[in-house]
Amino acid sequence: MGIEEKAGNLGVVTTSLEYVVNWGRTNAMWPLLFGLACCAIEMMGAQSANYDLSRFGMEINRASPRQADLMIVAGRVSRKMAPVVRRLYDQMSDPKWVVAMGDCAACGGVFNNYAIVQGVDEVVPVDVYVAGCPPRPEALIDGIMMLHEKVMREKISGVKERPITISQPLLQVEVAKKHG
Amino acid sequence: MDNPTLLSRIRARFPQAVRSSTEFRGALSIDLHADAYADLVTWLRDEPTLRYDFLENICGVDYLGRTPRFEVVAHLVSMQHLHRVCLKVGLPEHNPTIASLTPLFATANYQERETYDLLGIIFTGHPSLTRILMPDDWIGHPQRKDHPLGDEEVAFTFNQEQIYARKPFARE
Numbered sequence: 001m002g003i004e005e006k007a008g009n010l011g012v013v014t015t016s017l018e019y020v021v022n023w024g025r026t027n028a029m030w031p032l033l034f035g036l037a038c039c040a041i042e043m044m045g046a047q048s049a050n051y052d053l054s055r056f057g058m059e060i061n062r063a064s065p066r067q068a069d070l071m072i073v074a075g076r077v078s079r080k081m082a083p084v085v086r087r088l089y090d091q092m093s094d095p096k097w098v099v100a101m102g103d104c105a106a107c108g109g110v111f112n113n114y115a116i117v118q119g120v121d122e123v124v125p126v127d128v129y130v131a132g133c134p135p136r137p138e139a140l141i142d143g144i145m146m147l148h149e150k151v152m153r154e155k156i157s158g159v160k161e162r163p164i165t166i167s168q169p170l171l172q173v174e175v176a177k178k179h180g
Numbered sequence: 181m182d183n184p185t186l187l188s189r190i191r192a193r194f195p196q197a198v199r200s201s202t203e204f205r206g207a208l209s210i211d212l213h214a215d216a217y218a219d220l221v222t223w224l225r226d227e228p229t230l231r232y233d234f235l236e237n238i239c240g241v242d243y244l245g246r247t248p249r250f251e252v253v254a255h256l257v258s259m260q261h262l263h264r265v266c267l268k269v270g271l272p273e274h275n276p277t278i279a280s281l282t283p284l285f286a287t288a289n290y291q292e293r294e295t296y297d298l299l300g301i302i303f304t305g306h307p308s309l310t311r312i313l314m315p316d317d318w319i320g321h322p323q324r325k326d327h328p329l330g331d332e333e334v335a336f337t338f339n340q341e342q343i344y345a346r347k348p349f350a351r352e
């Protein structure tokens with residue numbers, strides 16, 4: 001993105017620009033059109049009339065990685081498929097994000113065996129993990145909303161937020177402590 | 181065609197071929213010696229009074245701990261007589277090699293490649309015996325019973341840090 005190099009530290013201008021750019025990115029985030037297994041059915045469900053993902057500007061799945069911003073890895077990734085997934089990710093233009101949908105994409109799920117990649121984060125960097133086997137469309141939409149929030153926090157320099165590491169306490173733990 | 185007739189005809193034509201035979205719920209299965217296998221299938225296919233001209237499937241089995249360890253199983257159907265026969269050939273662990281049926285039945289091509297890929301059984305005379313399901317650079321034959329089942333240790337709260345430390349996470 002040229003704008004990120006051009007805009008220096010201009011205080012309020014940068015902040016507002018940041019907001020506008022991120023707002024634009026979140027409200028026209030087009031997913032890549034591919035599904036790998038059973039989770040893809042729920043992804044299709046999320047985009048159909050009942051759940052209507054197009055409310056959030058995501059109505060078109062782009063069949064070309066050049067036009068897509070978001071990769072929803074819906075389903076298990078076999079070791080034979082892994083290079084293909086990585087290649088699709090490399091072909092997407094920046095900025096790009098990845099949602100690992102379902103247990104299989106997040107950690108291998110029930111398929112702890114030779115054929116399945118144990119979590120797609122071995123192949124592509126993942127922004128949001130959505131748990132469930134399969135996650136309901138609501139869960140996927142919630143994950144995407146979470147990703148939108150993350151994108152809204154992004155800086156104009158293009159530096160992505162650092163991942164939450166496991167040494168940091170989880171949100172639920174904090175909440176539980178607060179409410180005893 | 182019925183089971184005893186077929187068995188006696190096979191015994192008459194190839195006296196050395198049959199090792200044993202069993203019948204379960206009307207289905208005949210014949211245990212064969214590996215060297216007679218291809219000749220016998222050719223004869224079953226081409227003999228005008230038999231015409232077992234449809235290869236239903238061909239696959240492999242791993243009986244770990246048994247001698248012979250491997251087995252190749254083929255089902256032949258005679259459309260003319262509406263009769264089915266199951267042929268089994270035991271193969272030793274150190275040299276699981278058997279004649280290919282691809283020159284006789286084109287359908288055997290992919291099924292023999294799958295058997296080779298997953299069990300490591302070599303089919304001599306196959307036009308291109310390469311991997312079909314696993315990636316080309318895969319080492320080992322994953323459907324063998326002594327192939328490790330799990331791929332990664334399961335992460336619990338007490339060991340997740342060690343496991344994540346050695347997990348190959350992707351970079352951008």
Ligand code: SF4
Pocket residue numbers: 037038039074075076101102103104105109132133134135
């Ligand atoms: S998480 Fe469940 S529904 Fe999704 S791909 Fe895996 S097995 Fe299928």
